[in-house]
Amino acid sequence: MxxxxxxxxxxxxxxxxxxxxxxxxxxxxxxxxxxxxxxxxxxxxxxxxxxxxxxxxxxxxxxxxxxxxxxxxxxxxxxxxxxxxxxxxxxxxxxxxxxxxxxxxxxxxxxxxxxxxxxxxxxxxxxxxxxxxxxxxxxKRADLLGVRWMCPGWMQIRSFLYKNATRARLPFAIRRRIGAKPxxxxxxxxxxxxxxxxxxxxxxxxxxxxxxxxxxxxxxxxxxxxxxxxxxxxxxxxxxHNYIGPWLLDETTGTLANLFFPHAPVGIVHMASQKAMRSGLENTLTIPTVQGGQAAVNLRYGGMRARSAHAG
Missing domain, CATH: 3.90.550.10 (Spore Coat Polysaccharide Biosynthesis Protein SpsA; Chain A)
Structure with missing residues (x-):
């Protein structure tokens, strides 16, 4: 809780x-x-x-x-x-x-x-x-578990935990227990x-x-x-508390919002996998807005501050 x-x-x-x-x-x-x-x-x-x-x-x-x-x-x-x-x-x-x-x-x-x-x-x-x-x-993701279908009724688990436990040469009993966990x-x-x-x-x-x-x-x-x-x-x-997307902008408040309704402001923004965004404030990502439009946004603190200042 x-x-x-x-x-x-x-x-x-x-x-x-x-x-x-x-x-x-x-x-x-x-x-x-x-x-x-x-x-x-x-x-x-x-x-x-x-x-x-x-x-x-x-x-x-x-x-x-x-x-x-x-x-x-x-x-x-x-x-x-x-x-x-x-x-x-x-x-x-x-x-x-x-x-x-x-x-x-x-x-x-x-x-x-x-x-x-x-x-x-x-x-x-x-x-x-x-x-x-x-x-x-x-x-964050539509599919909770990465899988590769081999044939009807058979699939291979490709989750982060399963793959990394395999690379660490952990016993299959451990891989089986954590493979489908978030x-x-x-x-x-x-x-x-x-x-x-x-x-x-x-x-x-x-x-x-x-x-x-x-x-x-x-x-x-x-x-x-x-x-x-x-x-x-x-x-x-x-x-x-560790928001990695999907990204949504509330144009009314000028804040990044949670995808889930009622679209409360994100608490902690995490720019994982956003290499271009991290490398420069001039790099932007086009994301939807709560109000139904689209906006070019730099997800960094500096980018959001600059956007608010410009809007003000």
Whole structure:
């Protein structure tokens, strides 16, 4: 159950965490600005290759900088080729990286906060030491499960979890149990530092991470295994708390709206798979509007701010 809007947790020991290299710095700067539009919650950034000037700029805003946590079993060759992979690895160590905070909300660098109540609900959902996360079900996709039909009556499961569990060489009994489950999107999640899931996540990580080609997606697979196989407690929040589309603009309010009626404002915008959008504010996407029209929109915080300013 999603906590009511008025439910807030004590702010003193809460923190929002993200991570970036120099290429994603502009997105992180927009994410921070969007957070500060609504609250003065503490913010930390895992530094995986920012420039000295970028680090100085964040510190001047009171942002805490963190070095990534790279366990001994991490694939060194993959990290040398793509250092930003250390961000995904570090997600499962945040309780140890931030021992002076009780509630830790992770937001990917390509997210931003449109409705300030969304982070509050994430914090509230995690207060009881359950994993607060959004399952990928509902408006995002027409087909809940990827399949390939082999012949009448026979099909092959092609879900994210099944494919990644196969690449991790997990037993078929595990692949069968998670293959048809919804992906738990690790781009947005919240946990109490005393939540029982942390060591379980790292146990799966120690098994999966050394295996070839698993560094990028291991965080989502570990979360799914901890929830679906080990049965660790989880609280699901609706897709507005990690909204990946389909995109809809409410021209009356100038906000991105949920596809589901009554088209409430999206809480946390996640620009997953929007490479062009992330790379420049001049890039736009034509999306429908609540009022029945169409609009060319840049989904970034900076793009939406510029659009509002121009409309005003």
């Amino acid at each position: 999603t906590p009511p809007d008025h439910l807030q947790t004590p702010a003193a020991r809460r923190i929002i965490v993200t991570g970036c290299d120099h290429a994603y710095f502009e997105l992180v700067a927009e994410l921070i600005a969007s957070i500060r539009d609504h609250a003065d919650t503490a913010i930390a950034v895992i530094d995986c290759g920012m420039t000295a000037g970028q680090r100085t700029a964040l510190q001047a805003q009171g942002v805490r900088l963190l070095a990534p946590h790279i366990p001994d079993y991490a694939p060194r060759r993959a990290l040398a080729k793509r250092p930003s992979l250390a961000i995904n690895i570090s997600k499962l160590w945040l309780d140890q990286m931030l021992p002076d905070f009780d509630l830790i909300l992770w937001l990917d660098a390509d997210t931003w906060v449109q409705d300030g109540q969304a982070p509050e609900r994430m914090f509230a959902a995690a207060q009881s030491q359950t994993l607060a996360i959004v399952p990928e079900i509902g408006a 992906l738990l999107n690790a781009g947005v999640f919240c946990l109490h530092r005393n939540a029982p899931i942390w060591p379980v996540l790292r146990r799966w990580q120690a098994l999966i991470l050394p295996r070839r080609h698993m560094a990028f997606t291991q965080d989502q697979l570990c979360i799914a295994l901890a929830v679906y196989i080990d049965g660790l407690p989880v609280t699901f929040l609706d897709n507005s």
